[in-house]
Amino acid sequence: GIEQGEERVRSLFENSIDAVLLSTPDGTIEAANPAACRLFGGSVKEICGIPGFRLVDPSDTRLQSLLEERERTGRFRGELFYKRKDGSTFLGEVTSAFYRDRSGKTKAAVIIRDITDRKRVEETLRHITEGTAGSTGDEFFRSLVKHLAHALQARYSFIAECTDETKKNVRMLAFWQGDDFGNNVEFPLAGTPCQAVIQG
DSSP, X not given: OOOEEHHHHHHHHHHOSSEEEEEOTTOBEEEEOHHHHHHHTOOHHHHTTSBGGGGBOTTOTTHHHHHHHHHHHSEEEEEEEEXXXXXXXXXXXXXXXXXXXXXXXXXXXXXXXXXXXXXXXHHHHHHHHHHHTTOOHHXXXXXXXXXXXXXXXXXXXXXEEESSTTOOEEEEEEEEESSSBOOXXXXXXXXXXXXXXXXX
């Protein structure tokens, strides 16, 4: 059913840090908040008046089933790839629901959040978890630095621990140097990027 009234939708529209689009049920965009303009890289004038479905990457086949769900239940929530004005794409977590405006017409609110970075982190953690499964002790640390470097596409990766409570020196537990494991060494923290990490 249509549960959201116009006042609630307008408040969400004006105050949301997420992109919010207001449209007709057939997808024609009638309003876009500032966050939507930033996300899609266009002005309100450029976004309004076009079918919102055109913002979805045409290679994403999930749109139709989400629209069918909204038609059936009045709302949907899912993920879709969207296109920016410059042609780049991003993965969006999208929520949409029907509501009635003051004149009683049915409209749709669409809320979009860019979750590209979140998905990348989740995929990195999954890759590392799978790569280190079943290993323990030194083998675990060596496996972890190797998979961490591959997941982050970094040449070097190491894990170290502080040698005492003063946190002036650290000792490597494992070191991946691009094509093989390096020697574990102890070194002073002062002046290294690790010092900034340790000090928060």
